[in-house]
Amino acid sequence: MESFGHVIGGEEVASVGGATFESVDPWTRAPWATVALGSAEDARRAIDTARTAFDDGPWPRMSFAERGQLLHRLADLIDAHTDELALADTTDMGKPIAQTTSHDVPRSARNFRFFADHARITPAETFPMPDGHHAYTRYDPAGVVAAIAPWNFPLMMATWKIAPALAWGNTVVLKPAEQSPASATILARLALEAGLPPGVLNVVHGYGPSSVGQALTESPDVDRITFTGESTTGRVISRAAAGNLTPVSLELGGKGANLVFADADLDHAVRWAIQAIYSNSGQVCLAGSRLYVQRGIYDEFLARFTAAAEAMVLGDPKDPATQIGPLSSQEHYEKVAGYLDVATADGARLHTGGRADGWTIRPTVITGAGQRARVTQEEIFGPVVVVLPFDDEADAVSAANDSPYGLNAMVFTRDLARAHRVANALRVGTVWANCFFVRDLRAPFGGAKNSGVGREGGTYSREFFTEPKAVVMEIAAS
Numbered sequence: 265m266e267s268f269g270h271v272i273g274g275e276e277v278a279s280v281g282g283a284t285f286e287s288v289d290p291w292t293r294a295p296w297a298t299v300a301l302g303s304a305e306d307a308r309r310a311i312d313t314a315r316t317a318f319d320d321g322p323w324p325r326m327s328f329a330e331r332g333q334l335l336h337r338l339a340d341l342i343d344a345h346t347d348e349l350a351l352a353d354t355t356d357m358g359k360p361i362a363q364t365t366s367h368d369v370p371r372s373a374r375n376f377r378f379f380a381d382h383a384r385i386t387p388a389e390t391f392p393m394p395d396g397h398h399a400y401t402r403y404d405p406a407g408v409v410a411a412i413a414p415w416n417f418p419l420m421m422a423t424w425k426i427a428p429a430l431a432w433g434n435t436v437v438l439k440p441a442e443q444s445p446a447s448a449t450i451l452a453r454l455a456l457e458a459g460l461p462p463g464v465l466n467v468v469h470g471y472g473p474s475s476v477g478q479a480l481t482e483s484p485d486v487d488r489i490t491f492t493g494e495s496t497t498g499r500v501i502s503r504a505a506a507g508n509l510t511p512v513s514l515e516l517g518g519k520g521a522n523l524v525f526a527d528a529d530l531d532h533a534v535r536w537a538i539q540a541i542y543s544n545s546g547q548v549c550l551a552g553s554r555l556y557v558q559r560g561i562y563d564e565f566l567a568r569f570t571a572a573a574e575a576m577v578l579g580d581p582k583d584p585a586t587q588i589g590p591l592s593s594q595e596h597y598e599k600v601a602g603y604l605d606v607a608t609a610d611g612a613r614l615h616t617g618g619r620a621d622g623w624t625i626r627p628t629v630i631t632g633a634g635q636r637a638r639v640t641q642e643e644i645f646g647p648v649v650v651v652l653p654f655d656d657e658a659d660a661v662s663a664a665n666d667s668p669y670g671l672n673a674m675v676f677t678r679d680l681a682r683a684h685r686v687a688n689a690l691r692v693g694t695v696w697a698n699c700f701f702v703r704d705l706r707a708p709f710g711g712a713k714n715s716g717v718g719r720e721g722g723t724y725s726r727e728f729f730t731e732p733k734a735v736v737m738e739i740a741a742s
């Protein structure tokens with residue numbers, strides 16, 4: 265068994281009361297690591313440490329170049345420890361090793377490099393005023409940031425929050441999800457090795473309600489809360505934060521619509537549609553879990569899509585050939601498997617897929633579900649796609665927008681005017697036209713409706729993790 269502690273004030277420590285929990289490998293379904301189990305008291309220790317590091321320590325007072333140098337060093341160490349970090353996430357939550365190695369870990373390093381550089385080179389505004397004054401904006405760090413991360417991209421989502429927070433001079437307390445704690449401790453160890461001052465990046469393990477998560481969101485000493493997870497949890501966190509008027513950034517659930525028009529390049533659309541729903545076993549907030557196909561190509565598209573889904577390689581996530589691993593936990597497997605029963609009980613059909621061994625679900629296609637069916641409206645968060653036909657553009661847009669979620673959508677068409685029109689009409693935070701998951705880290709990332717509050721990325725992260733200050737100065741007294 266491996267062992268992972270909290271990292272508070274530059275040291276890896278046990279919980280105050282010595283409590284631990286076990287992280288279960290969802291492939292073997294056996295515990296593989298012992299993890300410190302924090303309480304509200306451990307959260308308070310971490311917040312106090314981060315507070316002192318912010319109020320009295322060097323970090324917020326360093327130049328962007330000095331901080332950037334340390335964050336680049338951390339990015340280099342992440343790259344150098346790719347195998348260890350990739351294996352940690354894969355063992356914790358079952359994501360195929362090919363994905364953690366080629367995507368999640370490199371992207372985590374990139375998050376630090378990008379935000380370090382972005383903070384260093386982004387200009388602030390000046391406003392020359394006509395009356396003998398000028399105004400300019402300072403982007404001062406906000407203070408102590410609580411980052412609450414999900415289990416579906418453990419290292420990648422944690423670094424997406426931590427990197428801009430640190431680059432702008434804040435100190436951080438990270439609570440990783442209880443299903444995927446290991447990579448957070450490894451990251452904090454590497455941050456110390458890179459030379460980040462003690463107390464700047466703290467990690468506390470534990471649960472959400474009545475535990476570390478709740479303590480972080482209720483603390484008056486936390487200045488910003490950034491959270492990714494379920495929409496219901498987002499509401500609970502918003503309510504807790506409201507007690508102290510602490511600003512929150514929430515990236516919540518999704519039910520991405522993927523619109524495939526008859527004029528699309530079908531091979532291309534099938535390839536992306538497969539990727540959009542089955543990568544990470546569908547445990548992706550951005551998943552294209554509602555696949556709307558124009559009626560004229562519906563049968564052909566469905567046949568090609570089904571063949572590609574059935575060809576996917578299931579198995580041990582530590583095998584580099586595996587494309588579909590187990591779901592992240594028994595609880596989550598039961599939730600996703602339950603939706604297969606919901607689909608058939610509601611009169612829909614499992615066109616392909618279903619349960620496999622252990623906690624694995626085969627790439628599943630549901631047909632014959634209505635627009636109002638639960639499987640069409642609710643976030644399943646597994647390798648399960650609902651395929652529905654549409655007649656024309658107006659029909660496609662209205663079906664896509666008929667959802668409580670508004671995180672993202674995809675449109676496949678060769679008609680660029682239509683791609684622009686549809687992108688304009690969709691009520692979501694991101695539209696991908698003829699692609700999926702391609703990111704420019706300067707662009708806003710977040711969701712409309714129940715998919716979130718606020719945006720992160722580039723200057724959007726700056727707005728959230730700083731306290732923008734207007735300085736108005738008289739130039740010449742008259």
Ligand code: TXE
Pocket residue numbers: 412413414415416439440441442470471472473474476477478481492493494495497498500501515516517518548549550596599643644645
């Ligand atoms: O999410 P939670 P869960 C969706 C997906 C999934 C469902 C449940 O549909 O099936 O959520 O997953 C912490 N105060 N997404 O239960 O509970 C918790 O410890 C403070 C979408 O894992 O939202 C963990 O660190 N913190 C998603 C984090 O919140 C609390 C990614 C997420 O857990 C808390 C993951 C509280 N009261 C799941 N309660 C996405 N948008 O990508 C929980 N937490």
